[in-house]
Amino acid sequence: MKNFQEEKITPDQLREKIKSFYKEDEWHFITINGTDTGKSIEVKYFFAKYGKKEPVYALSLEIDYDQTLPSITDLIPSAWIAEEELYDLLGVKVEKAKGGIFLEPDSPKAPLRKSFQPKEK
C-alpha cells in the first residue's frame, strides 16, 4: 500500500513547483531518490512537514539517461548532497554536481543503473 502523496511533474516544472510551496520553517526536505526503470530514470523529491503527522509529499519526474536535471541547491541549500549522490550512483547529470564524493575515481560508474552488474568473485 503506497503511503505517501505523489505529484507527477516534468523536469521543466521542478524549480517553479518547489518555489511555489517550499518554506524552510514549514517543510523538511528529506532527500532525492532515483530509480532506474530500465527505460529512463524516475526521480522523486521527498518532503515532510515539521511537527505534523501528515503523509510524506513527493514530487516525481522522469528523465532520459542523457538528459540534464536542473539543480535545486539555490532553493534548498542542503540538496547538494542528494544531487551529488544521484550523479555518482545513478549517473544522472545534474547541473552543478561535480561527482566523485560518494565514489572514488577508480570505482565503477553509476552502479545503481540496471545495466551495471556486479562481478562475481
Added chain:
Amino acid sequence: MGKKFVVPFGSQHVALPEPIRFVFTTENEIIRNVAVDFGYVHRGIEKACMSKFKYTQVPYVVARVCGLCSISHASGYCLAIETLMDIEVPKRAVYLRIIAHELDRIHSHLFAVSHLCEVAGYENLFMRVMRDRELVMECLEIFTGNRVQYDFVTIGGVNRDLTKEVYEELKPRLEELEKRLLQLKEIFEKDYTLQMRWKGAGVITKEMAQKYNAVGPIARASGLATDCRVEFGYFPYEELGYRMVLYHEGDIWARNMVRVDESLVSIEIAKNAMDNLPEGEINVRVRGNPNGEALVRWEAPRGELLYYVKGNGKPVLERLRIKTPTFSVIPVMKELYYNQPYALVPDITISFDPCLSCTAR
C-alpha cells in the same frame, strides 16, 4: 590578513572513528573554506539488496549497514515492507521492537557522549561513560541474544520473546543505568572545564538547522522540534511516556545534553513497554511478494532514517533506498565549520556523532 594554510583532517585521524576527509583552508587558525569527501568505503548494499537477496533476506543485510543502529535499519526496512504488503504486526511484537529500539538508542547515544569526552581530552569521563554503557550492552545481549548485530526484527514481527527471566535481568540493570546517567548529567551540567570548552562553541541556530534540514539530536539541540517518532507515528510512543527533548543553545554542550536526556527518556519508555507488554503472538507469517512502493521515516539514534522500497511482484526488490541521518547532517556540518577556530574541529565533528558506515552503505 594572515597567510592561508590548507589543513587536511582525515580520512585517517585520531579523532575520527570512520573515514571522512575535510580539507580546511585556514587563516590565522580560523577556517575560511572547507571541502568534504566521504566516498572511501561505499559498500554497494543497496545494489546487493536489488540484485542478490530476496526481500525476506534483506532485513539481515541492511542490519549490517551500521553496527550501532542495526536495529533501526532492520526495523525501518521491515516496517516499509509491512506497509507495502499490508501486514499487521502483533501488538506484543510492536512493544518488543520499541524496547529493542530504545535500548539501541541508549547505547548509541552513550557511545557518542563518551567519544565527545575523549576528544575533549577527558579520558577518565570517557572511560566512565563506556563503563556505564556496558549495562545497556548487557541488556541488549540478554534480550536479543547478541551484543551488536541482533537480527532481532523480522518481517511480520520479532524473532525472540521477552520471558520472565529476561525481564528480571533487564529491570535492575535499567534502574542502575538510570541512576548512573543522572550522575553523569550532573557532571555535564556542572563541570567547569567542559562548560568552558563546549558552551557557545559550534553553534547551530534554529534557522540554520531549518535551512540545512538538520535531523535528530542535532536539530533538537537547536530548538527545532522534529522527531519521526512523532511526525511519522509508526509506533504508539504516546502510550509509553515519550516526550521530546529540546535544547535551544545549539552548541556542542546542547548536542551532548540532548543525548543524555534522550537516554533517560528511552529508559523510561523501555521500562514502561516491559511492564505493559501485551499478550499474544510475536510474529505473523508473511506470504507473497511485494508489489508497489512505500516509505518509512524512522527515528534512528542519530536522526531521520528513510527507507523507500519498490517491488514488482518478484522476490527481489526493484529499488531499495536508504537515506541515513549522517547523510542529512553533512550539509549543516560543512556550513558550520566556516569561521570556526581549527582547534574546535574534533569537538564539532564528534558532536555530530557522524556515521560514515551508514552514509557509505
